[in-house]
Amino acid sequence: MSSENKDFGKxxxxxxxxxxCTGCRGCQVACKQWNQxxxxxxxxFTGEGYQNPPLMSEYTFTRIKFRDYEKNGQNEFxxxxxxxxxxxxxxxxxxxxxxxxxxxxxGPVTYDADRCIGCRFCxxxxxxxxxxxxxxKALPLxxxxxxxxxxxxxxxxxxxxxxxxxxxxxxxxxxxxxxxxKRIAARPEKYLKKLYGSEEAGGTSVIYLTALPFDxxxxxxxxxxxxxxxxxxxxxxVPGIFLTVGSSLxxxxxxxxxxxxxxxxxxxxxxxxxxxxES
Amino acid sequence: xxxxxxxxxxxKGYHRFVxxxxxxxxxxxxxxxxxxxxxxxxxxxxxxxxxxxxxxxxDVVTAVPLxxxxxxxxxxxxxxxxxxxxxxxxxxxxxxxxGYSLVCVGLLLDLGQPQRCWHTMVYWNPHSxxxxxSMCIAAYTTVLFLEFLSxxxxxxxxxxxxxxxxxxxMPLVVAAASISTLHQSSLGTFFLIAVDKLHSLWYNPLxxxxxxxxxxxxxxxxxxxxATMSHKYMGQPDESELLETLAKIxxxxxxxxxxxxxxxxxxxxxxxxxxRPGLLVLFAVEVVCGVxxxxxxxxxxxxxxxxxxxxxxxxLVIAGVILNRFNVSMFGMEAPGTFYxxxxxxxxxxxxxxxxxxxxxxxxxxxxxxxxxxxETVDYSIPDHFRKNEQGHAHGAAKA
Ligand code: SF4
Ligand code: SF4
Ligand code: SF4
Numbered sequence: 001m002s003s004e005n006k007d008f009g010k011x012x013x014x015x016x017x018x019x020x021c022t023g024c025r026g027c028q029v030a031c032k033q034w035n036q037x038x039x040x041x042x043x044x045f046t047g048e049g050y051q052n053p054p055l056m057s058e059y060t061f062t063r064i065k066f067r068d069y070e071k072n073g074q075n076e077f078x079x080x081x082x083x084x085x086x087x088x089x090x091x092x093x094x095x096x097x098x099x100x101x102x103x104x105x106x107g108p109v110t111y112d113a114d115r116c117i118g119c120r121f122c123x124x125x126x127x128x129x130x131x132x133x134x135x136x137k138a139l140p141l142x143x144x145x146x147x148x149x150x151x152x153x154x155x156x157x158x159x160x161x162x163x164x165x166x167x168x169x170x171x172x173x174x175x176x177x178x179x180x181x182k183r184i185a186a187r188p189e190k191y192l193k194k195l196y197g198s199e200e201a202g203g204t205s206v207i208y209l210t211a212l213p214f215d216x217x218x219x220x221x222x223x224x225x226x227x228x229x230x231x232x233x234x235x236x237x238v239p240g241i242f243l244t245v246g247s248s249l250x251x252x253x254x255x256x257x258x259x260x261x262x263x264x265x266x267x268x269x270x271x272x273x274x275x276x277x278e279s
Numbered sequence: 280x281x282x283x284x285x286x287x288x289x290x291k292g293y294h295r296f297v298x299x300x301x302x303x304x305x306x307x308x309x310x311x312x313x314x315x316x317x318x319x320x321x322x323x324x325x326x327x328x329x330x331x332x333x334x335x336x337x338d339v340v341t342a343v344p345l346x347x348x349x350x351x352x353x354x355x356x357x358x359x360x361x362x363x364x365x366x367x368x369x370x371x372x373x374x375x376x377x378g379y380s381l382v383c384v385g386l387l388l389d390l391g392q393p394q395r396c397w398h399t400m401v402y403w404n405p406h407s408x409x410x411x412x413s414m415c416i417a418a419y420t421t422v423l424f425l426e427f428l429s430x431x432x433x434x435x436x437x438x439x440x441x442x443x444x445x446x447x448x449m450p451l452v453v454a455a456a457s458i459s460t461l462h463q464s465s466l467g468t469f470f471l472i473a474v475d476k477l478h479s480l481w482y483n484p485l486x487x488x489x490x491x492x493x494x495x496x497x498x499x500x501x502x503x504x505x506a507t508m509s510h511k512y513m514g515q516p517d518e519s520e521l522l523e524t525l526a527k528i529x530x531x532x533x534x535x536x537x538x539x540x541x542x543x544x545x546x547x548x549x550x551x552x553x554x555r556p557g558l559l560v561l562f563a564v565e566v567v568c569g570v571x572x573x574x575x576x577x578x579x580x581x582x583x584x585x586x587x588x589x590x591x592x593x594x595l596v597i598a599g600v601i602l603n604r605f606n607v608s609m610f611g612m613e614a615p616g617t618f619y620x621x622x623x624x625x626x627x628x629x630x631x632x633x634x635x636x637x638x639x640x641x642x643x644x645x646x647x648x649x650x651x652x653x654x655e656t657v658d659y660s661i662p663d664h665f666r667k668n669e670q671g672h673a674h675g676a677a678k679a
Contacts, residue, residue: 055327056327094406094472095406095407095408095409095472096404096409097398097399097402097407097409097410097413098398098404098410099402099403099404099407115398116392116395117391117392117393117396117398117399118390118393118395119390119391119409120331120391121409121469123327123330124330124331124469124472124473124612125472125473127474129327129328132327133320133327133330133391134320134391135318135319135320135325135327136321137318137320138316138317139392140318140319140320140391141391141392142391220475221475222474222475223474223475225474227472227474228406228472230471230472230474231406231408231468231471231472232406233471234464234465234467234468234471234484234487235405235406235465235468238411238461238465241457241460241461241464242457242458242460242461245456245457245460246453246457249354249358249453249457250453252358252359253358253360253449253452253453256358256359256360257360257449259360260360
């Protein structure tokens with residue numbers, strides 16, 4: 001988790017160009033099919049926009065968010081594919097007490113359901129609100145996008161990236177960043193000059209390109225520092241504190257008890273009693 | 280008479296209040312059964328936006344500092360050697376042991392897969408504060424159990440284990456203090472990962488230190504309250520003189536806490552402080568009623584000498600710590616426009632856990648010698664002969 005020297009450039013990453021997304025939601029369906037996720041009963045206009053279902057959930061690992069806005073007096077739509085960001089240094093993996101989350105060397109962050117004890121710390125920790133819970137079950141587990149690790153391991157692309165004809169590109173992270181910058185340079189009037197995911201939470205394996213400001217699309221502003229470092233700065237002191245407190249208290253009590261023992265012996269010697277008769 | 284009959288008769292003789300507690304505990308047990316049958320989603324108000332609710336906020340994050348009396352007092356009495364406070368140690372240990380056992384119960388209820396709780400012992404992730412806390416709680420509950428064995432052995436007159444327990448008493452006290460330091464502070468570390476979630480009124484890098492300091496203040500206050508109440512309601516010896524000593528130590532703890540809190544708020548906080556009026560009110564109540572007011576009260580000698588006022592100040596400190604833990608783990612974590620409140624079942628379980636604590640304390644106090652003054656035979660040298668101890672026991676038993 002504290003992997004200072006690891007080079008994430010060779011990790012596989014998604015480049016999602018939202019100016020090219022048509023909102024067909026093919027990726028949403030492909031994800032459900034590959035992961036065999038159940039359908040959700042949906043209603044229109046329940047969430048903040050036109051999207052369905054209203055939120056990611058145990059049945060929906062990725063979804064397209066709709067944002068309507070006005071451009072030159074015209075109503076326009078913007079789309080945002082919401083999914084696990086597969087952080088370079090994932091908060092979920094760092095806080096999981098049993099190490100159920102893992103950043104694989106290929107890039108995706110996987111989840112080992114056999115280890116999980118269901119403490120839901122990963123849900124509290126993830127800055128993007130990704131891990132979801134099986135609230136309907138008596139003994140629930142966590143669910144989230146695994147970056148189609150089972151496919152990626154075999155050299156295939158994730159299901160959503162395979163389905164999408166236009167907006168999703170999949171490849172080495174450094175190439176994706178290069179490609180994104182190339183697109184911005186080619187059409188500076190179209191793109192916002194910022195890549196979401198290049199630095200967020202210490203960098204992620206999902207990179208977004210948009211035309212609209214990110215906060216308007218519902219992207220969360222996230223710290224640039226890798227999240228595990230926030231807790232690690234306190235946790236790394238643990239062994240030291242343990243030894244310091246333990247040894248100073250031991251010394252202190254040894255010293256105080258010795259003082260008392262000496263005083264007692266002194267008293268006994270004065271009164272002339274043998275040590276055995278005290279008490 | 281069969282054993283069952285004896286037990287029934289015994290229970291019939293209990294005070295009304297104790298019977299009431301038994302009812303509450305049974306209700307709580309039923310409610311927790313419902314959680315396993317119907318699932319967390321149906322029985323609680325938790326959802327993907329609020330994965331942690333009342334059970335984490337109260338049963339774990341708040342109950343742990345409230346059980347801090349044992350280690351604080353243990354360190355004060357044994358390490359700093361303020362020996363006259365010794366009579367308070369045993370009740371504090373019993374409270375601590377009960378507190379931690381019930382924290383474990385609360386944690387198990389909240390886990391999605393409680394049958395796998397042993398996984399934390401097998402799959403280590405030292406980067407996780409949760410791993411650290413669960414290891415510490417397991418270790419510390421064991422330590423408290425061993426410390427608690429002393430009155431049990433005394434009751435049944437098991438001399439050899441008693442001698443053994445006396446021998447390891449000091450190492451246990453030191454272990455208790457160091458382990459507690461770790462997990463009390465690591466509960467604060469939990470929330471360091473919630474970088475953009477916890478409001479900056481509470482989020483700062485010194486959160487672990489603040490948790491540890493406030494836990495000690497809460498621990499001392501709990502002892503004051505507990506001794507006052509068991510004197511008043513259970514006919515136990517009056518320890519006011521000792522409590523005055525504790526009440527003299529307490530303002531020092533609060534002052535250090537306040538200093539660190541102000542420093543971290545002024546110098547280390549990054550986000551905006553005044554953008555959420557509701558949270559601001561909670562913060563103000565926490566600091567004014569839970570920190571400043573008891574501090575001013577306890578600096579006054581008259582307050583420290585007056586049983587009622589002293590207990591009131593201690594109650595304020597406790598309330599302040601409770602509010603603080605809720606602010607950090609619940610209110611401060613809520614995004615604007617969202618709201619979580621515990622469901623009926625969640626509340627019944629928590630009430631049951633609190634009732635269980637009081638109930639077991641009363642029962643243990645009834646059957647075990649926890650309020651007796653430690654006989655002078657407690658010396659911490661390597662045992663030379665076992666008879667010395669026996670005399671001490673006879674002396675203790677005569678009183679019982
Ligand atoms: S990302 Fe591609 S597949 Fe998904 S909605 Fe947009 S265009 Fe369709
Ligand atoms: S987005 Fe959340 S769940 Fe996904 S890898 Fe990052 S921290 Fe983990
Ligand atoms: S809920 Fe499971 S995966 Fe998430 S932190 Fe807890 S043990 Fe790990």
